Amino acid sequence: MRFATARHDGTETSGVVDGETFHPLPAPILELLRSQRLPEAGAQAVTEPGVPLAEVELRAPLEPATVRDFVAFEEHVEGMTGGNVAAEWYAAPTFYFTNPYAITGPFDDVAIPPGCRRMDFELEVAAVIGRPGRDLTPEQAREHIIGYTIFNDWSARDLQSAEMKVGLGPAKGKDFATTLGPVLVTADELETHRDADGFLRLPMSVSVNGERIGHDLLSNMGWPFEELVSYASRGTEVRPGDVLGSGTCGNGGCLGELWGRPDREDPPPLRPGDVVEMTVEGIGTIRNRVTAGHDLPAVTPARTRPRDR
Known part of the structure; x- marks a missing residue:
């Protein structure tokens, strides 16, 4: 089943995408996930009249409760570090939390954040949690994934690089926009793509202004x-509506990976008017236009604090 949230006649409504028809649900996707009623509500919705998909404006499928983003592609790490993958990367899947209030829709404009001169995209897929759980084994965890969506972890590379030198972050380099969409595809629909090692073999690609920049397999x-x-x-809970990004794919899944090569910043950072399009087989396509952001006053630097005791 393919769940979505859309704006129609001035109202935002969640629903089921069935072919070229959008069938409204009785409540938002996050509310139905938390009450464990989403599959049942979806099955009922498709038996009732809908509206043509062409008449609605797709939004982000849900408002996430939390957003974790992992860094699960070795080739991406190699590209960002010049081939120096830390031993710690292999030991455990690292992630950071990003801003659930900065979610953008699959066809929204995305503004360059204040102070950014090196804006980038990141091609990812995200899993969405459908059932609460704690200290899950991988086998148990599979039953807690309701489905998947495309995830663009937009990045302000110059801001990110500066703030992470402090030993914390990313912060403003990341929290201005994260795009989800176009739909939430239930896990069962993608099972035919699972390979012998248990991975989802989904081709994924990204282009800027119609020129393909990167492509990989999930x-x-x-x-x-x-x-x-x-x-x-581990040691905590995952709850319905939590979104977990895969991290950026390799082979040009972001511009920064290509810039990681010596003396290279080609293709150039994203500029106003650029259109970024991402496609993942079995899920769909998202397309966002980059726009100019707001100019804000410069950040006040810290004072040199007296050391009186």
Whole structure:
């Protein structure tokens, strides 16, 4: 089943996408996930009249409760570090939390954040949690994934690089926009793409202004999503509506990976008017236009604090 949220006649409504028809649900996707009623509500919705998909404006499928983003592609790490992958990367799947209030829709404009001169995209897929759990094994975790969506982890590379030198972050380099969409595809629909090692073999690609920049297979992840969910649940909870990104794919999944090569910043950073399009087989396509952001006053630097005791 393919769930979505859309704006129609001035109202935002969640629904089921069935072919070229959008069938409204009785409540938002996140609310139905939390009450464990989403599959049942979806099955009922498709038996009732809908509206043509062409008449609605797709939004982000859901408002996530939390957003974790992993870094699960070895080739991406190699590209960003000049081939120096830390031993710690292999030991456990690292992630950071990003801003759930900065979610953008699959066809929204995305503004360059204040102070950014090196804006980038990141091609990813995200798993969405459908059932609460704690200390899950990977086998248990599979039953807690309701489905998958495309995930663009937009990045302000100059801001990110500066703030992470402090030993914390990313912060403003990341929290201005994360795109989800176009739909939430239930896990059962993608099972035919699972390979012998348990990974989802989904071709994925990204282009800027119609020129392909990168492409990869989702199955090139270092860990399958079940391992990521299991790790996220260690010593804590995952809950319905939590979104867990795969991390950026390799082979040009972002511009920064290409810039990681010596003396290279080609293709150039994203500029106003650029259109970024991402496609993942079995899920769909998202397309966002980059726009100029707001100019804000410069950040006040810290004072040199007196050392009186």
